[in-house]
Amino acid sequence: MREQRPRYHRIADDLRGQIERGELEPGGQLPTEFELVEQYEASRNTVRLALRRLTEEGLVIAGQGRGSFVRRSLKPAVWDWSVLESRTRHTSDEQGDQWASIVAESGRQPRQEVRVSIRRPPTEVAERLGLDPEKDLTVVRERIRIVDQDPYALADSYFPEELVRGTPLMLPEDVSAPGGVLASVGLVQARYRDEITVRMPTRAEVERLSLPAATPVAVHMRTGYDENSRPLRVMITILPGDRHVIRYDVSAE
Amino acid sequence: MREQRPRYHRIADDLRGQIERGELEPGGQLPTEFELVEQYEASRNTVRLALRRLTEEGLVIAGQGRGSFVRRSLKPAVWDWSVLESRTRHTSDEQGDQWASIVAESGRQPRQEVRVSIRRPPTEVAERLGLDPEKDLTVVRERIRIVDQDPYALADSYFPEELVRGTPLMLPEDVSAPGGVLASVGLVQARYRDEITVRMPTRAEVERLSLPAATPVAVHMRTGYDENSRPLRVMITILPGDRHVIRYDVSAE
DNA sequence: AAGTGGTCTAGACCACTAA
DNA sequence: TAGTGGTCTAGACCACTTT
Structure with a gap:
C-alpha cells in the first residue's frame, strides 16, 4: 500500500514542474502566498513549506515585501x-x-x-x-x-x-x-x-x-x-x- | 536603533555555539523539540525553525521518531x-x-x-x-x-x-x-x-x-x-x- | 505503549517594498 | 497605504522508532 506524499511536497512538485517547463520564467514572479493558499486549498504554513523546499533547491528566491521569484542563474x-x-x-x-x-x-x-x-x-x-x-x-x-x-x-x-x-x-x-x-x-x-x-x-x-x-x-x-x-x-x-x-x-x- | 534578531535565530545561534564549542558532540543527540520549547519558552514551530536552520547549515540531522543529532563528518x-x-x-x-x-x-x-x-x-x-x-x-x-x-x-x-x-x-x-x-x-x-x-x-x-x-x-x-x-x-x-x-x-x- | 519528529491548520502581528 | 513575505503562537493528528 502506497500512502500519498505530503501536501507541501505535491505543491512544491507542481511549482517545480512549472519552473522546469518554463511556464514560470527565470526572474518571473511566483503567485503570492495568499494566491497559492487559494489555488491549492492549503494553509499558509503549508504553502510556505512548499516554497521553502524550492528555495532550498536553489530554484526560488524570496524577498520580504517584494514577492517570490524564479531564481535566474548567473553567468558564471x-x-x-x-x-x-x-x-x-x-x-x-x-x-x-x-x-x-x-x-x-x-x-x-x-x-x-x-x-x-x-x-x-x-x-x-x-x-x-x-x-x-x-x-x-x-x-x-x-x-x-x-x-x-x-x-x-x-x-x-x-x-x-x-x-x-x-x-x-x-x-x-x-x-x-x-x-x-x-x-x-x-x-x-x-x-x-x-x-x-x-x-x-x-x-x-x-x-x-x-x-x-x-x-x-x-x-x-x-x-x-x-x-x-x-x-x-x-x-x-x-x-x-x-x-x-x-x-x-x-x-x- | 537596532531591533533584535528573531527568536529562532537566537535559538539557532545558541545551539550552534554549543555544537562548535563541543558541548554537543558529533553524533550526540540534541534536546527534543519538547525540551527546547521549555528551555527557550518558545512555541514548537519556532523551535522547529531554529532546528531547520541548523539542518540547512549541515550541522544537524533529524530522523523521524528518533531525534535530532549533531551531524558527524564522514572521512572523505x-x-x-x-x-x-x-x-x-x-x-x-x-x-x-x-x-x-x-x-x-x-x-x-x-x-x-x-x-x-x-x-x-x-x-x-x-x-x-x-x-x-x-x-x-x-x-x-x-x-x-x-x-x-x-x-x-x-x-x-x-x-x-x-x-x-x-x-x-x-x-x-x-x-x-x-x-x-x-x-x-x-x-x-x-x-x-x-x-x-x-x-x-x-x-x-x-x-x-x-x-x-x-x-x-x-x-x-x-x-x-x-x-x-x-x-x-x-x-x-x-x-x-x-x-x-x-x-x-x-x-x- | 511511549516518545520522537513530520505534517497541517487558523490565526495574529511585524517588517519591508512599492505604488 | 496596500500588499508582500517574515515571525510567532497554540493546538491537532500522523508516521516512525524504540522499549
Whole structure:
C-alpha cells in the first residue's frame, strides 16, 4: 500500500514542474502566498513549506515585501586553475590578475581588499605547511574579491612566518610583482597540490559574500611547494557555487 | 536603533555555539523539540525553525521518531583527477579502478552498476562534443558507484555514437580494459578539460544517492580530446560534498 | 505503549517594498 | 497605504522508532 506524499511536497512538485517547463520564467514572479493558499486549498504554513523546499533547491528566491521569484542563474566566471603561477603572464598576485581580466572582459569592475595579519595557523593549514599549530606563526593575507561592489570570492593565503619575515608580503598592499607574490620574495613554486571540497557556507561566509539562501560553496585549497617539496604557502579560496566554474586543462605532455 | 534578531535565530545561534564549542558532540543527540520549547519558552514551530536552520547549515540531522543529532563528518574519499587515463596503472574504466582501490584500502566493498543507452545528448554535452543536439546521437554509459550497498557517486559518460558503434563499449558490462575504455576501442585521449561546478542536488540525485538534507554536490565534467583536439568523450561525475575531496597535483614539468 | 519528529491548520502581528 | 513575505503562537493528528 502506497500512502500519498505530503501536501507541501505535491505543491512544491507542481511549482517545480512549472519552473522546469518554463511556464514560470527565470526572474518571473511566483503567485503570492495568499494566491497559492487559494489555488491549492492549503494553509499558509503549508504553502510556505512548499516554497521553502524550492528555495532550498536553489530554484526560488524570496524577498520580504517584494514577492517570490524564479531564481535566474548567473553567468558564471570561469576560473582556470591549471596554470602554474610561474608560467602565467607574470603580472599577478596569485591568479588575481587572471581573475581581474576575466571580470574586466565582461565589462565589470574588479577590485580586491587585502588585510594582513600574523596568526597561529588553523590545523588544516598547519598540517599542510608542516608547522606546529601551537608554536609556529603564519603571515595571513585575507583578501575579498569584489565585482562592481558585490563580493565574489574570499581568498586567504597563509605563509610560514619565517619565510617571509621582513618582506613586502607583510604589507597590506595589493602586491603585484612579476611572477607573483612568492617570486617577489625570492621563492619559487615548483609544484602545487589542489584540494577541492564542497559544503554549505558558514554564517560568516554568508554575510561576507552576501550569499542567497541555498548557495553552496567550493573550497579550493592550494598548497604550493618549492623544488625540494618544502611547502611555501596554502591558499584557501571560497567560491560561491552560483557564480563560478573551476577549470583544469590536463594534457599528456 | 537596532531591533533584535528573531527568536529562532537566537535559538539557532545558541545551539550552534554549543555544537562548535563541543558541548554537543558529533553524533550526540540534541534536546527534543519538547525540551527546547521549555528551555527557550518558545512555541514548537519556532523551535522547529531554529532546528531547520541548523539542518540547512549541515550541522544537524533529524530522523523521524528518533531525534535530532549533531551531524558527524564522514572521512572523505580523496579522488585524484590529475592523472591522465593513458598514464594510470592501465587497468581501469576511467578512474574506476583508482576509486575502487581507494575504497578497498579502507576495508570496504566497492561496486558499480552500469546502464548503457543511446540518446540525444543534453545541450551542455552536445556543445562540448561538437554535436547537433537535434540530430546527433550519443552512447551513454550511466554508472552508479556503490560502497557497501551505499551509493557514493554518479558517473555518466557520453560518447559520439559514430565513434563507438559496434564496439564493446555498447555492452552494459563493466568494461575493464588496459588503458581504459577508450583505448579498448582504439581511441587515445591526449588531453582533458575538467570543469567543476557546485550546486544543490536535484530531487532525482537526492534519491539516487540517498543524500541527507543540505548536502551540496560537485559536478565534475571531463571532456577528453584526441591528439587532434577532436572531442572523444564527456564524463559527468556527481560527487556529494559530504564524502569527497577532489585533488589535483600540478607540477612545473 | 511511549516518545520522537513530520505534517497541517487558523490565526495574529511585524517588517519591508512599492505604488 | 496596500500588499508582500517574515515571525510567532497554540493546538491537532500522523508516521516512525524504540522499549
